[in-house]
Amino acid sequence: xxxxxxxxxxxxxxxxxxxxxxxxxxxxxxxxxxxxxxxxxxxxxxxxxxxxxxxxxxxxxxxxxxxxxxxxxxxxxxxxxxxxxxxxxxxxxxxxxxxxxxxxxxxxxxxxxxxxxxxxxxxxxxxxxxxxxxxxxxxxxxxxxxxxxxxxxxxxxxxxxxxxxxxxxxxxxxxxxxxxxx
Numbered sequence: 001x002x003x004x005x006x007x008x009x010x011x012x013x014x015x016x017x018x019x020x021x022x023x024x025x026x027x028x029x030x031x032x033x034x035x036x037x038x039x040x041x042x043x044x045x046x047x048x049x050x051x052x053x054x055x056x057x058x059x060x061x062x063x064x065x066x067x068x069x070x071x072x073x074x075x076x077x078x079x080x081x082x083x084x085x086x087x088x089x090x091x092x093x094x095x096x097x098x099x100x101x102x103x104x105x106x107x108x109x110x111x112x113x114x115x116x117x118x119x120x121x122x123x124x125x126x127x128x129x130x131x132x133x134x135x136x137x138x139x140x141x142x143x144x145x146x147x148x149x150x151x152x153x154x155x156x157x158x159x160x161x162x163x164x165x166x167x168x169x170x171x172x173x174x175x176x177x178x179x180x181x182x
Contacts (some may be wrong), residue, residue: 002174005115009125020160037107055072
């Protein structure tokens with residue numbers, strides 16, 4: 001399993017790049033999973049549905065399945081801040097099936113895994129790459145120059161297929177090893 005993070009300021013284009021990477025990896029025969037962190041409350045369930053009723057009744061986990069998908073919902077009784085590594089461990093390692101599997105991690109900007117920083121001059125947000133040793137490249141609109149000199153690869157934010165090609169050119173770099181195996 002290969003893992004790559006997307007980091008950057010809110011509204012910089014991380015989700016749009018992630019969507020493009022999913023399409024590009026899929027077009028190249030890869031499987032793709034996504035781990036998305038959000039600070040906002042969310043719910044994937046709807047009142048009135050059986051799964052919502054089970055959660056409301058106090059179930060810790062509810063797994064809903066049909067022939068096309070499964071969805072696992074887990075309710076924490078107290079606030080829990082899982083690490084990106086705990087969340088990666090929740091995923092199936094499809095690479096064992098002989099299919100190249102990529103995990104795109106969005107929103108864990110301080111994670112200790114390789115990351116592509118999404119940067120736009122228009123946002124005026126400070127760049128992360130000068131201080132984050134895990135940033136391995138910067139994706140930005142080609143018209144934007146980066147705010148600090150760098151030897152990192154500069155990728156075209158508007159060409160996700162070329163970003164996917166860059167990542168796939170050195171897959172060993174992104175092969176996931178849990179922290180205890182590093």
